Amino acid sequence: MALNTTIPEILESLQKRRAAIDNAIIALQLLADTEAPRRGRKPKVLTELAAVSSAPKPRRRLxxxxxxxxxxxxxxxxxxxxxxxxxxxx
Known part of the structure; x- marks a missing residue:
């Protein structure tokens, strides 16, 4: 990004990148969900994706x-x- 870009242009660029990342995440999740059961260890990408999506939330301390x-x-x-x-x- 050039120094003379405006804030709305920067926001638009970031939103496009976020949309692309969201689409990639959805595609990977669909791939992980629809894959036929297979023998052996899952690919590292899929196990990392599952670990990130199922990570427990930190407990609130009262x-x-x-x-x-x-x-x-x-x-x-x-x-x-x-x-x-x-x-x-x-």
Whole structure:
């Protein structure tokens, strides 16, 4: 890209590249999904693609205070539900 290109031109160029990359990813995923079962080890590209797509998300860490608040709210809900059942049973 030349120094005299404008921001909209740069954005357009990047969007075209992103579209090309998205198409390549879709093609590889289709190839991995539709390939007939075969013996032996999968090609490295397909195993890396599967590893990237199935990587576990990192767990959210809750603070002690947040956990305590959630526990208290659950306890209140359970008490309310128990009281409603007791009223309905009377």
């Amino acid at each position: 603070s002690e205070e947040t956990r305590r608040k959630m526990s208290e709210a659950a306890r209140k809900r359970a008490e309310r539900r128990k009281a409603e059942k007791a009223e309905a049973g009377d």
